[in-house]
Amino acid sequence: MKIAVVVFPGSNCDVDLYEALHTVCHADVEYVSHKQKNLTGFDAVMLPGGFSYGDYLRSGAIARFSNIMPAIVEFANEGKFVFGTCNGFQILTEAGLLPGALKKNNSLKFVCKEIELKVTNNQTPFTTQYKMGEHINLPIAHADGSYYAEKEVLEELEKNGQVVFRYMNENPNGSLNDIAGITNKKGNVLGMMPHPERAVEALLGNEDGLRLFKSLLANGKKKEEAAR
Amino acid sequence: MIATEMSPQEIKSKKPYLEWGLSEKEYNYICEKLLKRLPNYTETGLFAVMWSEHCSYKKSKPVLREFPNKNERVLQGPGEGAGIVDIGDGQAVVFKAESHNHPSAVEPYEGAATGVGGIIRDIFSMGARPIAALDSLHFGEINQARTKYLINEVVAGIGGYGNCMGIPTVGGEMTFDECYTGNPLVNAMCVGLMEQKDMQVGRAQGLGNAVMYVGAKTGRDGIHGATFASADFSDEKETQRSAVQVGDPFMEKLLMEACLELTNKHADWLVGIQDMGAAGLASSSCEMASKAGSGLELTLDNVPQREPEMSAYEIMLSESQERMLLCIRAGFEEKVKKLFENYGLEAVVIGRVVKGHQYLLKHKNSIVADIPVSSLTDDVLEEESQEKMPERILQAGKVKNWIPQVSDATEILEKMLQQPTIASKRMFTQTYDSQVRTNTVVGPGSDAAVLRVRGTKKALAMTTDGNGRFVYLDPKIGGKIAVLEAASNLVASGALPLALTDCLNYGDPNDPEIYWELHESVLGMAAACRVLNTPVISGNVSLYNENNGEAIYPTPMVGMVGLVKNIKHIISSFVQHQGDLVFIVGDTEQDFAGSELQKMITGQIKGHLNQINLEKISLRMMRLLKAMEKGLVVSAHDLSEGGLAVALAETTFGTKHGINLKINLSSEELFSETAGRFIVTVTPENQKQFLNEMQGEATYAGKVTNDKKLIVAYNGGQLDLDLQKAEGLWEEAIPCLMKSKD
Numbered sequence: 023m024k025i026a027v028v029v030f031p032g033s034n035c036d037v038d039l040y041e042a043l044h045t046v047c048h049a050d051v052e053y054v055s056h057k058q059k060n061l062t063g064f065d066a067v068m069l070p071g072g073f074s075y076g077d078y079l080r081s082g083a084i085a086r087f088s089n090i091m092p093a094i095v096e097f098a099n100e101g102k103f104v105f106g107t108c109n110g111f112q113i114l115t116e117a118g119l120l121p122g123a124l125k126k127n128n129s130l131k132f133v134c135k136e137i138e139l140k141v142t143n144n145q146t147p148f149t150t151q152y153k154m155g156e157h158i159n160l161p162i163a164h165a166d167g168s169y170y171a172e173k174e175v176l177e178e179l180e181k182n183g184q185v186v187f188r189y190m191n192e193n194p195n196g197s198l199n200d201i202a203g204i205t206n207k208k209g210n211v212l213g214m215m216p217h218p219e220r221a222v223e224a225l226l227g228n229e230d231g232l233r234l235f236k237s238l239l240a241n242g243k244k245k246e247e248a249a250r
Numbered sequence: 251m252i253a254t255e256m257s258p259q260e261i262k263s264k265k266p267y268l269e270w271g272l273s274e275k276e277y278n279y280i281c282e283k284l285l286k287r288l289p290n291y292t293e294t295g296l297f298a299v300m301w302s303e304h305c306s307y308k309k310s311k312p313v314l315r316e317f318p319n320k321n322e323r324v325l326q327g328p329g330e331g332a333g334i335v336d337i338g339d340g341q342a343v344v345f346k347a348e349s350h351n352h353p354s355a356v357e358p359y360e361g362a363a364t365g366v367g368g369i370i371r372d373i374f375s376m377g378a379r380p381i382a383a384l385d386s387l388h389f390g391e392i393n394q395a396r397t398k399y400l401i402n403e404v405v406a407g408i409g410g411y412g413n414c415m416g417i418p419t420v421g422g423e424m425t426f427d428e429c430y431t432g433n434p435l436v437n438a439m440c441v442g443l444m445e446q447k448d449m450q451v452g453r454a455q456g457l458g459n460a461v462m463y464v465g466a467k468t469g470r471d472g473i474h475g476a477t478f479a480s481a482d483f484s485d486e487k488e489t490q491r492s493a494v495q496v497g498d499p500f501m502e503k504l505l506m507e508a509c510l511e512l513t514n515k516h517a518d519w520l521v522g523i524q525d526m527g528a529a530g531l532a533s534s535s536c537e538m539a540s541k542a543g544s545g546l547e548l549t550l551d552n553v554p555q556r557e558p559e560m561s562a563y564e565i566m567l568s569e570s571q572e573r574m575l576l577c578i579r580a581g582f583e584e585k586v587k588k589l590f591e592n593y594g595l596e597a598v599v600i601g602r603v604v605k606g607h608q609y610l611l612k613h614k615n616s617i618v619a620d621i622p623v624s625s626l627t628d629d630v631l632e633e634e635s636q637e638k639m640p641e642r643i644l645q646a647g648k649v650k651n652w653i654p655q656v657s658d659a660t661e662i663l664e665k666m667l668q669q670p671t672i673a674s675k676r677m678f679t680q681t682y683d684s685q686v687r688t689n690t691v692v693g694p695g696s697d698a699a700v701l702r703v704r705g706t707k708k709a710l711a712m713t714t715d716g717n718g719r720f721v722y723l724d725p726k727i728g729g730k731i732a733v734l735e736a737a738s739n740l741v742a743s744g745a746l747p748l749a750l751t752d753c754l755n756y757g758d759p760n761d762p763e764i765y766w767e768l769h770e771s772v773l774g775m776a777a778a779c780r781v782l783n784t785p786v787i788s789g790n791v792s793l794y795n796e797n798n799g800e801a802i803y804p805t806p807m808v809g810m811v812g813l814v815k816n817i818k819h820i821i822s823s824f825v826q827h828q829g830d831l832v833f834i835v836g837d838t839e840q841d842f843a844g845s846e847l848q849k850m851i852t853g854q855i856k857g858h859l860n861q862i863n864l865e866k867i868s869l870r871m872m873r874l875l876k877a878m879e880k881g882l883v884v885s886a887h888d889l890s891e892g893g894l895a896v897a898l899a900e901t902t903f904g905t906k907h908g909i910n911l912k913i914n915l916s917s918e919e920l921f922s923e924t925a926g927r928f929i930v931t932v933t934p935e936n937q938k939q940f941l942n943e944m945q946g947e948a949t950y951a952g953k954v955t956n957d958k959k960l961i962v963a964y965n966g967g968q969l970d971l972d973l974q975k976a977e978g979l980w981e982e983a984i985p986c987l988m989k990s991k992d
Contacts, residue, residue, distance in 0.1 A: 031500075031503075031504055031593070032414070032500050032503055032504075034414075034415070034416020034503070034686055034687075035416070035686060037687055038686065038687065038688045041688060041704070042688070068703065069383075071418055071686075073413070073414040073416075073499075073500060073503070075500065076414060076498070076499065076500025076501075076503075077414070077500075078500070094777065131406075131681050132409050132410075132681045132682075132683070133680055133681065134680055134682060134683045134684055134685065135680050136680070161685055163413075163683045163685065165413075172666055218684075219688070220685050220688050223688075225691060225702060225817060226685075226688060226690065226691060226702075227688075227691075241487075
């Protein structure tokens with residue numbers, strides 16, 4: 023399984039994603055420039071956190087017009103794995119691959135801390151190694167993480183089990199339904215505000231994010247085997 | 251504008267240079283001795299900024315020579331963008347700190363943001379990848395709307411820039427005292443990591459090589475910023491907003507990635523690289539020429555400009571942000587252009603290295619400056635300064651020091667944990683991304699921040715410290731304490747202190763008493779640097795920190811970096827397991843002058859400081875470090891503001907544990923601030939070996955418990971603190987003050 027980490031101008035968690043996959047998970051991973059137009063040869067694509075285009079206009083609003091985006095949309099439509107964390111999540115909503123939008127935090131401030139999450143769907147390709155309902159801790163670091171969607175969209179998300187991670191105890195940004203991460207209807211596109219790539223090493227104090235990448239790698243392998 | 255520019259004769263008679271910070275004596279010296287003619291408008295402007303204290307250190311230079319700046323590890327000392335220290339394996343750590351006090355006082359968000367931006371550029375101009383940012387902030391008491399505004403905006407500016415750049419803000423300090431109300435201190439430090447083979451310098455040499463301008467366009471912002479930083483503040487100057495620059499971290503992120511690609515992958519194209527910081531294109535270009543002994547010819551029409559009709563004077567003096575100057579080997583200009591284009595950035599040839607040593611500027615087909623490079627950089631008239639010991643210090647030596655009386659130690663400790671200087675700063679630090687790049691092992695809220703060096707066993711510890719109160723009472727001893735405090739924070743984290751950078755924040759140096767403070771404190775710092783073998787490898791001087799004639803406490807900030815040889819031996823500040831033994835390392839004396847206790851009880855900072863035995867403390871630190879490297883230490887916390895009592899409480903916060911101690915100290919001594927002390931926890935099985943290593947410097951005091959209680963049986967009484975409650979008070983104190991209406 024080969025994974026692309028897309029680098030937009032202003033991406034800054036690209037290294038973190040790359041290192042989590044390469045150094046910790048020993049996965050086959052490559053940086054891909056926003057200027058490229060195709061994702062041939064990749065089995066999964068990841069959109070990192072950061073401040074693509076300086077968050078000018080609105081976070082993710084400019085990145086969605088990058089050269090690479092049509093390829094990502096096509097990739098997602100083909101049922102391949104697409105993952106976005108933080109700014110990556112914002113870009114996925116701006117591009118319409120995920121419903122809803124991420125508004126400024128209720129506090130109007132950037133917040134960086136570890137928060138408690140509940141895994142509310144362990145049947146996605148990204149979460150099979152978590153237990154259903156399990157509580158995990160992951161870091162957040164964002165200013166625009168307040169998930170918003172219209173009532174009907176929220177109902178749809180809940181009905182389909184598209185809410186994968188939910189904030190526990192404390193909602194750090196005012197997200198509706200305490201939403202921290204969602205998938206598309208098919209389940210192959212996941213966007214989340216927390217940073218699992220920052221929680222993959224005991225040295226840095228937290229390994230709760232590791233199983234997300236391991237789930238994905240295992241499910242990618244299964245898919246490859248099934249295809250053969 | 252050009253139309254209104256004065257002629258050389260008019261400059262001589264109308265003396266506009268006085269407004270720009272150049273004295274009549276300096277102007278006459280330039281006319282009579284250096285140029286032997288009258289300088290034109292642009293030239294006069296160049297002299298004014300290049301001879302400002304900010305660029306020339308004309309006032310502070312004689313004093314700065316006191317600092318040791320070499321040892322076996324130092325690869326680059328002061329004089330370049332930042333200092334560089336060898337950390338083994340062909341790697342080096344690069345760091346520097348800079349003040350942005352004046353800009354932050356008038357426009358706190360942009361002032362702080364561009365302070366961070368400037369110091370980051372200094373680091374990547376050396377060829378290093380910035381890996382962490384720290385700060386040192388000093389504000390007035392949190393009791394006025396203006397101070398709250400300054401705090402909120404400065405913190406937002408620091409976060410806004412660093413977060414967007416993807417450089418974690420991992421540590422720092424924040425203190426509050428009346429004297430900083432009108433003139434807050436905003437010092438930023440950046441640490442970078444590099445391969446020694448990628449080391450760069452800011453030099454322009456080699457006949458015919460190109461001078462290239464990269465990054466943002468030049469606008470009219472920040473003109474005379476360096477001069478602005480070199481003058482007193484007053485209410486009349488509130489309107490000096492034009493001297494403050496505006497930052498664009500996104501532009502800087504692109505610029506950083508492009509410059510790092512150039513320095514790390516195409517070093518053969520590059521001769522030199524320098525940040526356009528204070529005094530913009532003027533200082534960067536003539537410093538690059540001066541360091542190489544070259545001549546330079548620039549055509550200012552080629553400088554990318556944001557605004558129409560900019561004069562030569564404005565182009566040279568603009569402090570627009572996110573710009574760098576490169577010297578590129580002739581023939582590689584197009585390649586450099588392509589590289590920057592790939593990041594959406596402009597790279598433009600604006601001049602060449604020429605024969606001789608002249609600094610020749612052309613604009614609109616005429617020569618606008620033609621002066622020797624060295625006249626701007628080397629011929630500065632160093633200023634003789636008068637020194638006088640302040641009366642308060644003379645008097646303090648004659649009077650007996652204040653001795654506190656603490657009847658209820660528990661109540662005093664609860665109150666002290668709520669003093670802003672001691673209380674939790676989490677509401678601010680959690681607005682900084684402290685983890686991006688995933689190297690942060692220990693983030694904000696510990697003695698020092700610790701970052702692992704990826705791909706090695708090493709880690710780097712870093713801290714910023716400055717205690718103006720002690721320096722105010724006794725600059726020499728206070729200077730020693732400032733350096734010791736930084737070193738203690740590193741040692742407590744398990745790191746060997748390597749070297750330091752500083753920001754010397756003082757009042758108006760023309761006041762002999764202030765100059766004396768500067769001189770004495772530098773002597774104290776230098777003495778501590780020698781004993782600890784931590785040379786000063788970079789730094790910055792910020793004088794004229796006054797508001798309406800009232801100076802700040804003399805506040806040298808020390809930014810220190812240390813090396814942890816093995817990540818296994820990174821030491822936590824927090825107690826870890828029940829049953830561990832608690833030791834106090836170092837002796838407690840009657841050190842109440844300048845203490846938090848004194849400020850809290852009397853509202854004043856008064857008295858004289860006791861002498862410090864640097865050798866003894868240094869030896870103690872090295873013993874402790876050795877014990878840590880042998881794996882004998884579980885946790886360690888440095889004792890500072892609030893003394894032992896506060897440190898004991900802090901070392902339990904965020905854990906499930908408490909501490910139960912019995913010690914041979916008075917209730918007052920629990921709050922004494924004797925320098926160079928630590929609380930250390932050790933497992934029972936390592937007790938004997940630990941004590942052996944410490945050779946009498948560690949005193950057993952008690953145990954880590956499993957309840958959230960701090961119990962300290964002292965001479966004649968017992969402190970009994972509910973830690974759950976205490977932690978709540980400590981956590982809520984600043985949010986509460988920031989929210990209160992006044």
